[in-house]
Amino acid sequence: MKFIQRYLPILDWGRTYDRATATGDLVAAVIVTIMLIPQSLAYALLAGLPAEVGLYASILPLVAYTLFGTSRALAVGPVAVVSLMTASAVGELAAQGTPEYLGAAIVLALLSGIILLVMGFLRLGFLANLLSHPVISGFITASGLLIATSQLKHILGIPASGHTLIEILQSILQHAHEINWLTFAIGAGATAFLFWARKGLKKRLLRLGSGVFLADILAKAGPVAAVAVTTLGAAFFGLADKGVRLVGDIPQGLPTPQLPGFDSKLWLALAGPALLISVIGFVESVSIAQTLAAKRRQRIDPDQELIGLGASNIASAVSGGYPVTGGFARSVVNFDAGAATPAAGAFTAVGIALAALFLTPLLSNLPQATLAATIIVAVLSLVDFAAIKRTFIYSKADFSAMAVTILVTLFVGVETGVVTGVALSLALHLYRSSRPHMAVVGVIPGTEHFRNVDRHKVVTGDSVLTLRVDESLFFANARFLEDRVYQLVAERPELKHIVLMCPAVNAIDASALESLEAINHRLSEAGVQFHLSEVKGPVMDRLKRSDFLQELSGQVFLSQYDALSTLDPLTSHIANGDGKKDPAKTPAWTGPVI
Incomplete structure (x- = not known):
């Protein structure tokens, strides 16, 4: 029984699950669902995938983590950095919008899940300690800047492309004369509103006499409000006929569970990117989970987290999704909203499933600029320039590794940036160990x-x-x-x-x-x-x-x-x-x- 309980943490916390705990989980699930629906759509587009794939990656993976995860507050699903890495990896093998592109993304999720499971069973959770925090922070900061820049084409309504900062900026400048000003008005307006909703809406509502709980929900629902208003506006004014790019028809319903076929050449080509996504996703997730667990004097098991994330990625592949991991913003919201157990994730999955069944026909007129605004506001919260300054003051060696990781990620590419960061972490560790005090x-x-x-x-x-x-x-x-x-x-x-x-x-x-x-x-x-x-x-x-x-x-x-x-x-x-x-x-x- 102890062996089974070790690999199924739900058997531990499930024994004391009661009505009060369920109420806290349900409330948290409602808030996270409101936040996750637009994020799922946006991150799928960031990965170069159809919008509905983001919803598919937010259902079964959450259920799998509920069964196998150890964090009481971690919210698993699509995240910006992994979406960018997915686009970078799959974009080398197939063109966006093709069945081959979607199939490669699904295989990437499956491979990532298998790698994480193997690492978990081999108890390799300690490997997260080999990546220095300055290097990871630098990579996430650079990725945030790269993602935000890549979304400017949707804000401006131009057909820009590129994988590095220079390529993206050059492409934007080349197409600057093609700006669709209606699209720009929607994108810029949505971005400004979302920044205001994130920073100032809650304070304004509290000053107007609103309760803390209601003010918090309304502030978190800012992206939903932006989606609703711009979708209705696009439909009413016929903005599609005026050059505003919309999401288009989203298939209604749930995917049929199935495993992707085996193609040795494709699997081999994606093995390296899958390993990088697994490592980065695990490090990001375990850092978030440990931070939140410490606030409640709880603990997580890094080795079991590997298994939980591995199961989530395999579940994503089975349901036609792409690689997933724990999201920082969603996990913090989940924690603050009172999530007491991983069951909050399962309740969130039910909410996303209902959205996929009944709400997708309403989103066909959603402007892509609105989703781009959602991504920009979300990823810029990951950009931490203060950490760069702190690291420079404290340790020149760590700052050098951080700076190199940022520059390589921005100007060479995401995968090269990840590899460089990992190599620098190990090199820095070996250098310091080779010259002990x-x-x-x-x-x-x-x-x-x-x-x-x-x-x-x-x-x-x-x-x-x-x-x-x-x-x-x-x-x-x-x-x-x-x-x-x-x-x-x-x-x-x-x-x-x-x-x-x-x-x-x-x-x-x-x-x-x-x-x-x-x-x-x-x-x-x-x-x-x-x-x-x-x-x-x-x-x-x-x-x-x-x-x-x-x-x-x-x-x-x-x-x-x-x-x-x-x-x-x-x-x-x-x-x-x-x-x-x-x-x-x-x-x-x-x-x-x-």
Whole structure:
């Protein structure tokens, strides 16, 4: 039963599900449904797909996440960044508007789901930690700018194209003389209204005496109001005959569930983009889920989240949708509206299904400029210039990685930007790990504490040198440790002992072990004994499996103070010259492993 419950979290929270919880979930579902309908249509068009595909991707995936997801507030569905990545990936293989294009998008969802499931079953959720936040933030900021720029063609009513910022802007300038001013009026007006609704409508309603709950719902319903007004206006004034591009007929009803056919060449071509979409989608989702869960003192399981998102993407493919993931804005709305369990997503799916069954005939006169305005307002909230400034002030290395990711995404392409970001994250991690912080330390007078000689007033001796390493030792930094030790020994001809202080060393791999053996051998030849102190239990267990401890020229001490008292009693006494009891000379540690 525990095995099944682990992979079906609904069996856990479902046992305590009651009427009060259901009420909170239903209220949240109503608000999210109102928000999701126009977003689903808009993001489908952003992905280059028919509008109804966005609705299809917002039904079964939500039900699947309800069954397999662990976040109580994450709202799964189409999102802007994944929609852009879908358009970029599928656009290389087929022309927009063709059955082949839709089929490739469905296969992309299926492959993404399979990849996420495999990662989940292999418990690879920790991989999200390998992507630095500045790089992810930079990619999302660049994607937001790229998406907003790509939607200007719909606001202006011109046939622009392109995949990079320069291509899009050049295309817009080339077609600038073709601007449809009616379309521009609709798009600019809708954009201005949606910005106002997002920032100022709720405050205005509260000042007019409206209740908080009603004001919140009306503010969230801004996109629905824009859709309704512009659709009615387009139908009444016959704007289609005046060059305003409309969504057109949207098939009424629900899709017939089916799996896409297997085409080895197509699947192979989409495998790389599917992996990138999976990783970016998972990182975005798990970041949102963890943030919201922390506010309620809940927790999520990253490995199970992989399974939940994988099931959602497979469900999307089965229902004729495209890749989905957790959306930031919708999840926050879902959380604020009182969603208590993932069941809120299932209730939202029912609302979207009803919209697909009964509302789609009413949307044929919806101007594409309105959906473009919806996208622009949504994605610009992802653009975080303040984060760029903060990162620049705090860390020039992180800022460099962030800036490169932004520039590559904007001027080369989305997929290249993702790959560059991932590579920079790993390179930055390896660079920092390869140059760990190391400090020569001495004892603070009157205490048994050891601190950096460059930062504190400490006591040190001439015959004993203590080097503290603040990183686990592995292949990337093993040679750096060797060079540092040899440098320190060369600078101190009177040195008799060197102690490697290891309180921050959580692991020593085989390469680092060879480096320690080399250090021990070379120091012995130079007449210097090599010692260790404050070695953690698991690390000590691994060292005991080798011959290193038997060949060690020095000793292993329980604490650095024990090492100093044993190897240099005079310095130890001087350090305690404040009247504190002089420490007795202590032997090397032979007690239990800690």
